Amino acid sequence: MKYLSTRRRHPAAKPLILVLALFLVGAVYALVMPSTRVSAAPGLSQQVEQGKALFQVSCSSCHGLNGEGTTQGPSLVGVGAASVDFQMGTGRMPMARPGQQAPRKKSQFSQDEISAISAYVATLGAGPAIPNATVVDPTNLTDEEIARGGELFRTNCSACHNITGKGGALPNGKYAPSLTKVDTVHIYEAMRIGPQQMPVFSKNVITDQDAQEIIGYLKSVNGSASNGGGLSLGSMGPVTEGLWAWVVGVGGLIVLAAWVTSKGARSK
Ligand code: HEC
Ligand code: HEC
Incomplete structure (x- = not known):
């Protein structure tokens, strides 16, 4: 069993260990996070x-x-x-x-x-708490932060809710609703709880800051009458944007993986 000997490691061992370590950190984090959620305070x-x-x-x-x-x-x-x-x-x-x-x-x-x-x-069991008002208030966000919220929305939400949050159909007669008239607090809560088909976006995926920026984006695209001028190509559907996210996201991961591997091999 040459491969299992510790003296002569397979050249891929280092990058593999790195990836495993990253997974472990992620897993531990995911385990620890839920316990920090707040349940009802005593005295209520x-x-x-x-x-x-x-x-x-x-x-x-x-x-x-x-x-x-x-x-x-x-x-x-x-x-x-x-x-x-x-x-x-x-x-x-x-x-x-x-x-x-x-x-x-x-x-x-x-x-x-x-x-x-x-x-x-x-009181029945710990779960996501109702956010306090400042967390979901987008009024003090800068234009850059709102633009970032738009990027986050296109990456994480537009596949189901459409690019400007107008909603869309899902398989089996279900649908992702329009987000144009949803209260800020309910936008936040939907991300944390993931109702029905919607995935849960925990704080390690979408931080409170990210959530606030997404809320700011939704309020800005739906608050203004115009769509900002230009071609409204983006509103045509999630396909073009999804493809883009796919190319950039997965492409980036491939580049990263290649980089990590080459680094690991060279440092041997
Ligand atoms: C896989 C599809 C999917 C994705 C991705 C998704 N959602 Fe949803 N979302 C849904 C569905 C389905 C519902 C309706 C659930 C229900 O009716 O119980 C919903 C409901 C909501 C609601 C409640 C709207 C209302 O009418 O009260 C909000 C707000 C929301 N989503 C925001 C988001 C945000 C923000 C993101 C991205 C961070 C996101 N969703 C990503 C499918 C999705
Ligand atoms: C007629 C039956 C019915 C009644 C009455 C009802 N529910 Fe529900 N509830 C459901 C069903 C079915 C689901 C799951 C399907 C869905 O989410 O659409 C659900 C889902 C939920 C969820 C989401 C659970 C989760 O996994 O996140 C909550 C919270 C909830 N109900 C609270 C309430 C509260 C509070 C009331 C009373 C004010 C109530 N329900 C009354 C049938 C009911």
Whole structure:
């Protein structure tokens, strides 16, 4: 077993070890991050009690008396306050009738009631918290930061939501909704919780700063009447942009991999 001997290593060993080490760091990071999420602070017990009472009236028929889930709805243990605030704030929950995708509608609950149920659900298990107002406020962003938000949006979101957030169809009759009229806090929460088909974007993928810039971009493209002039090629669909992201992203990775490998081999 020559290859396993430690005296004479395979020439690819160094770059391989490097890649493995990087993966390990990533994995450890991913394991550590969720534990830093905030659950309901102690001393909110009255709010939690109120939330629990409301929950048992409006939500338990599908989610169970203690949020454990039923055949009609999933368990809410560990989904976090952000998920409830998002689902109720966008009027998706309570669901009127079972369907494959709960539509956005006007919420019949006050923000106080939503906060109470969120606080209650947060006590069931740690999950993403509701962000504070400054995190989702895009008003102080510079033009460069908003432009960066646009890049982040095109890379991470436009494949489903279209280049300017107008939304688009997904397989099996599902759809990614338009983002033109979504509250800033719900944009943030959607990224952290990943409702339905949407992936979760954790803080190691999209930092709070990135999230704020994406929000700034969405508010700027949808706030202005014009699209900034010029050809609106980008709005034609995710294909051209996706191809671009693919070429630059994957191309960059290949270059990086080649560089790491050649470096590793030379330093032997
Ligand atoms: C008619 C049944 C029904 C009722 C009533 C209902 N839900 Fe749901 N809920 C569902 C189903 C089904 C899903 C999963 C499908 C989806 O996300 O569209 C869901 C998903 C959720 C999620 C997302 C869970 C996750 O994995 O992130 C939250 C949070 C939630 N519901 C909260 C509530 C709250 C709070 C209420 C009460 C105000 C409520 N629901 C009432 C059926 C229901
Ligand atoms: C794989 C497809 C996909 C990607 C990528 C994706 N989303 Fe979504 N998104 C969805 C779907 C599907 C829903 C609807 C979920 C539901 O109805 O429960 C959604 C819902 C949302 C909503 C809620 C809108 C509303 O009507 O309340 C927001 C906000 C959102 N996404 C933002 C983003 C942002 C920002 C990104 C990029 C960081 C992103 N999404 C990436 C598929 C996607």
